[in-house]
Amino acid sequence: xxxxxxxxxxxxxxxxxxxxxxxxxxxxxxxxxxxxxxxxxxxxxxxxxxxxxxxxxxxxxxxxxxxxxxxxxxxxxxxxxxxxxxxxxxxxxxxxxxxxxxxxxxxxxxxxxxxxxxxxxxxxxxxxxxxxxxxxxxxxxxxxxxxxxxxxxxxxxxxxxxxxxxxxxxxxxxxxxxxxxxxxxxxxxxxxxxxxxxxxxxxxxxxxxxxxxxxxxxxxxxxxxxxxxxxxxxxxxxxxxxxxxxxxxxxxxxxxxxxxx
Amino acid sequence: xxxxxxxxxxxxxxxxxxxxxxxxxxxxxxxxxxxxxxxxxxxxxxxxxxxxxxxxxxxxxxxxxxxxxxxxxxxxxxxxxxxxxxxxxxxxxxxxxxxxxxxxxxxxxxxxxxxxxxxxxxxxxxxxxxxxxxxxxxxxxxxxxxxxxxxxxxxxxxxxxxxxxxxxxxxxxxxxxxxxxxxxxxxxxxxxxxxxxxxxxxxxxxxxxxxxxxxxxxxxxxxxxxxxxxxxxxxxxxxxxxxxxxxxxxxxxxxxxxxxxxxxxx
Numbered sequence: 448x449x450x451x452x453x454x455x456x457x458x459x460x461x462x463x464x465x466x467x468x469x470x471x472x473x474x475x476x477x478x479x480x481x482x483x484x485x486x487x488x489x490x491x492x493x494x495x496x497x498x499x500x501x502x503x504x505x506x507x508x509x510x511x512x513x514x515x516x517x518x519x520x521x522x523x524x525x526x527x528x529x530x531x532x533x534x535x536x537x538x539x540x541x542x543x544x545x546x547x548x549x550x551x552x553x554x555x556x557x558x559x560x561x562x563x564x565x566x567x568x569x570x571x572x573x574x575x576x577x578x579x580x581x582x583x584x585x586x587x588x589x590x591x592x593x594x595x596x597x598x599x600x601x602x603x604x605x606x607x608x609x610x611x612x613x614x615x616x617x618x619x620x621x622x623x624x625x626x627x628x629x630x631x632x633x634x635x636x637x638x639x640x641x642x643x644x645x646x647x648x649x650x651x652x653x654x655x656x657x658x659x660x661x662x663x664x665x666x667x668x669x670x671x672x673x674x675x676x677x678x679x680x681x682x683x684x685x686x687x688x689x690x691x692x693x694x695x696x697x698x699x700x701x702x703x704x705x706x707x708x
Numbered sequence: 709x710x711x712x713x714x715x716x717x718x719x720x721x722x723x724x725x726x727x728x729x730x731x732x733x734x735x736x737x738x739x740x741x742x743x744x745x746x747x748x749x750x751x752x753x754x755x756x757x758x759x760x761x762x763x764x765x766x767x768x769x770x771x772x773x774x775x776x777x778x779x780x781x782x783x784x785x786x787x788x789x790x791x792x793x794x795x796x797x798x799x800x801x802x803x804x805x806x807x808x809x810x811x812x813x814x815x816x817x818x819x820x821x822x823x824x825x826x827x828x829x830x831x832x833x834x835x836x837x838x839x840x841x842x843x844x845x846x847x848x849x850x851x852x853x854x855x856x857x858x859x860x861x862x863x864x865x866x867x868x869x870x871x872x873x874x875x876x877x878x879x880x881x882x883x884x885x886x887x888x889x890x891x892x893x894x895x896x897x898x899x900x901x902x903x904x905x906x907x908x909x910x911x912x913x914x915x916x917x918x919x920x921x922x923x924x925x926x927x928x929x930x931x932x933x934x935x936x937x938x939x940x941x942x943x944x945x946x947x948x949x950x951x952x953x954x955x956x957x958x959x960x961x962x963x964x965x966x967x968x969x970x971x972x973x974x
Contacts, residue, residue: 497794498787498965513794522795528965529791531784533711534718543714547796 448521448595448623449473449495453504456487456494456648464502465490467648473595477624479637479656482645483701488627489526491645492597495625496524508595520549521594521622525584525601530572537575537583538568548591555590562586562609578604585613589620596624602633611636631694634659644676644685646700651676651685663690666707680704710802715810720817725777729818733770734825737762741833750834753924759830759838760921763822764914765892767850770818771857771913772888776881778811779861783877786869787965800960804862804953808855815854816847826921841923849916852945856909859952860884866959874971895926902932909948912941 449471456466466487471478482488493499495506497513506513508522516522530544541559542552559565564586567579575583585601601617602610614636617624626637627645634642634656642659643652651674654662665684668675672684683704684690691707719725740762750758782789792798823846827838840846861884868876891910894900905911905928915926915936925935 493965496791498790500964516794518793518797518799519795520797524791524795526787526791528787528967530788532788532792533714533785534722534781535714539714539717543711544796547792547798549797 448475448509449625450507451495451504452506454491454494454501454506455503456490456499457502458500464648465499466494468504469648469650471625471643471650473623473625475621475623476641476653477637477639478626478641478643478653479634480625480627480643480645480650481629481631481634481700482627483629486629486645486700487648488629488645489599490648491650492524492526492599492625492627495597496522496526496529498526498529520591522597523548523588523591523595524597524599525581525588526597526599527572527580527584530584530587534571536569536571540572541568541587544587545590548587550590555586558586558589559583562612576604578606581605582609582613585617589616594622596620596622596626598624598626600628601626602628602630629700631659631700644674644700646676646704647678649677654685658687660693660695661688662686662694663688664692664694664703664707665690676704678704681707683707711798711806712809715806716813719778719810719814722777725774725814729770729774729777729814730821733766733773733818733822734829736766736769737822737825737829740766741829745833751836753922755830755834755836756838756922757918757924759826760918761896762830763826763921764917765896766826767819767822767853767917768888768892768910768914769885770822771815771850771853772861772884774811774814774818774854775857775861775884778807778858779865779884780877780881782862782865782869782963783874783966783971784968786963787967789960789963790965793961793963800957800963804957804960807862808858808953811858812851812854815850815857819846819850819853823921840921842920845920846917849913849920849945852949853913856913856945856949856952857884859949859956860909862956863952863959866956866963869966870959870962870964874966874968875973877971878973899929899931902928902936905932905936906940906944909945912945912948916941916945 451469451471454469455464457464480488490499494501541555545552545555562582567575581603637656640656642654642656643650663686665686669684669686672686674685676683831838864880864883868880891908895911918926919938927935
């Protein structure tokens with residue numbers, strides 16, 4: 448469903464790549480990508496969708512290059528910018544996007560009701576709170592029962608009770624998924640998913656979310672390391688059951704790296 | 709998928725467009741009727757021709773403003789369109805067709821508003837009944853002109869989005885409007901030759917609107933025949949509209965996702 452080879456993205460005028468030589472292949476797997484703000488997660492998702500300038504490498508969805516793919520309804524995302532197609536209230540936008548994705552407008556309306564988002568219906572997307580935009584984005588992305596779901600920080604600014612319901616809804620979905628977050632504690636909501644870390648544009652993994660309590664980060668290159676994380680602060684190894692610092696206690700990946708460095 | 713109803717709804721509900729494309733344009737009609745006519749002795753045919761000139765130029769300005777406003781929306785929707793063409797049922801042809809239909813509908817209503825304003829304001833000023841000679845023709849020209857302006861503005865904006873960068877949008881966006889002032893007022897005040905009046909789509913529009921309003925062929929004050937032939941004007945305007953629409957479709961297929969913030973100057 449998704450095949451990413453040596454993908455790099457460097458924005459015009461910048462010397463530092465936002466995404467560096469990422470390799471990723473998904474059949475029906477679901478992956479949570481954890482990384483701090485600015486690590487390149489959103490840019491990676493945009494590049495996979497063909498919405499960011501790919502400097503080198505390739506990204507293919509369902510066998511088609513993302514720069515030329517057309518009408519592939521099985522790919523969906525929650526990125527807010529892709530829903531700014533027309534200046535109309537949410538009430539009018541929902542059925543338009545449901546039909547554009549080959550989905551059922553009535554089913555989408557029911558989900559909006561389940562997530563208590565009726566208050567958004569008479570407003571335009573830019574008038575909504577960040578949390579409401581995120582929730583609506585996910586519901587729109589799910590409206591067609593996608594084969595490949597690309598979700599950028601779907602829990603950002605979403606209240607606790609709806610986080611749980613949203614996580615349960617995502618667990619019910621079939622097909623491949625790539626979900627980015629900067630919150631390590633969210634990993635416990637995604638039992639059975641694969642896990643990857645993103646740091647300074649590099650993607651390392653895969654690991655298992657079920658093993659997150661057993662993952663450690665160690666300074667330098669360690670024998671039997673599951674993966675090597677190269678950063679501007681030095682080289683670190685991701686190891687299982689032993690190491691310098693446990694991942695589970697970290698508030699963020701940045702804090703962990705800074706502690707070790 | 710046909711988004712024309714949705715885009716038409718968004719345009720027809722847009723109060724800002726109604727003000728700048730409609731109400732503000734009526735201000736120029738008032739200027740033409742009450743200020744610029746000072747010292748002129750107008751009645752009968754001369755009055756109809758004078759009112760027709762103002763009507764034609766003001767419709768030109770209104771439609772170009774409408775086109776600029778709609779084309780500017782492309783900068784806000786570049787990522788949405790790049791995504792929609794890849795991962796939804798929306799096609800570049802479907803999108804452009806929907807927007808062209810919506811802008812033609814809006815152009816029809818704005819043209820009708822300005823027509824009513826011209827008849828009412830000039831009629832009140834000169835105590836005359838100014839019923840247009842060919843209302844169906846005026847409607848037809850307004851519809852095609854709406855398509856032409858939308859395609860022109862879309863091409864300019866898509867060149868900026870795809871190849872130049874959004875910092876130029878706020879400047880390039882004014883090009884259709886500036887050309888409307890140049891060609892529209894140029895035809896009124898300068899001796900433009902017939903070949904230019906036929907070849908310029910702006911002057912095709914004003915000349916056809918002039919003829920539709922007053923019933924007489926638009927005069928040529930520069931080199932060439934004394935008046936312009938409407939079949940040639942129609943053919944030229946249609947050719948421009950088709951060519952620009954094809955160009956806009958070509959560029960739309962290659963639309964590049966841009967972040968709106970890129971357009972900030974400071």
